[in-house]
Amino acid sequence: MxxxxxxxxxxxxxxxxxxxxxxxxxxxxxxxxEDTPPVLAGPTGPAVGALPVAPRVAAPPILAAPVPAARRVRPKKPPVVRVPAPVRPSRALGRPNRGRLADGVLFPAEGSDVTTWDAVLQATPNRDWRRVGTDRLVRTILTVAADYRRAHPGAPRVVVSDLSLPQGGRFGPEYGGLGHASHQNGLDVDIAYPRRDRREIGIGRVGEINRPLAQALVDAFVAAGAEFVFVGPRTGLRGPSNVQALENHDGHMHVRLPNVR
Ligand SMILES: [Zn+2]
The missing domain is CATH 1.20.5 (Single alpha-helices involved in coiled-coils or other helix-helix interfaces)
Structure with missing residues (x-):
């Protein structure tokens, strides 16, 4: 061949x-x-027999028109804020009512579980120079807020107010409002009670407080190792001996961490 x-x-x-x-x-x-079933045997001709039926293939999906990049990447929820590890651990010097802060960390303006509230301007976010703390305080607040929100789905974000000034020190009425006797060495933070109307702003009167959620938040900070949690005498909030009633705290709780190194 x-x-x-x-x-x-x-x-x-x-x-x-x-x-x-x-x-x-x-x-x-x-x-x-076609939609009509096939005729397998003609009226006059011989039976064709069962033809192998190929699996039905779904029509290819209609591709959506391309979405402009700017719309596609915009997140619906605020991004999760991660605190970068500080170069050096912060140092809380002296005492909360007479002290300083070295290598403080800026608390984020807002995050997936927190927002901040300027109690002087009655605005959100809180000004950045009012929200500096030790890295441990910043991390503790974010951790407690995330755990609390996981345990209470649908709870509004935790509304965080003043921490300390960037270098700590006196944080009195010269900075607006009543000022703070403590908040001097990065271990103190004010946190607005959760509101019944779920708005993420400060509290004007005790009737606005969501008591069960506020109690859960107090309990969470106690469990996280707070040295003290000060609450308003008219809030009805309670806890172990380090949860103490204090005037001018009917709108927010004040959490203080112990100074451990
Ligand atoms: Zn305070």
Whole structure:
């Protein structure tokens, strides 16, 4: 057999194969392409027999028109804020009512579980120079807020107010409002009680407090190792001996961490 005849035979086989496939494809498409069921046996002709039924292939999805990049990347929820590890651990110097703060960390303006409230301007977020604390205080607030929100789905974010000034020190009425006797070495934070109307702003009167959620938040800070939690005498909030009633705290709780190194 010459090479030419061999190639001729090969081409014939390929053509026949292609023809057979085309016929099978035509039969299948006549079955699957229409809504009406196929007629398998003609009224006059012999029964065709069961044709192999190809699996129905879903129509390719209609591709949505491309969305502009700016709309596609915009997150619906505020991003989760992670506190970068400080170069050096913060140092709380002296005492809360007479002290300083070294290597403090800025508390985020807001995050997935927290927002901040400027009690002087009655605005959100709180000004950044009012929210600096030790890295441990910042991390503790964020951890407690995340755990609390996981335990209470649907609770509004934790509304965080003043921590300390960037270098700590006196934080009196010269900075607005009543000022703070303590909040001097990065271990104190004021936190507005959760509101019954779920708004993420400060409290004006005790009737606005969501008492069960506020108690849960007090309990969470106690469990996280707070040295003291001061609460307003008219809030009805309670706890172990380090949860103490203090005037001017009916709108917010004051959490103080112990000074451990
Ligand atoms: Zn305070």
């Amino acid at each position: 010459t090479l030419r005849r061999l190639l001729g035979g090969l081409v014939a086989v390929l053509v026949l194969g292609a023809f057979t496939a085309a016929v099978a494809s035509a039969v299948r498409s006549s079955i699957d392409g």
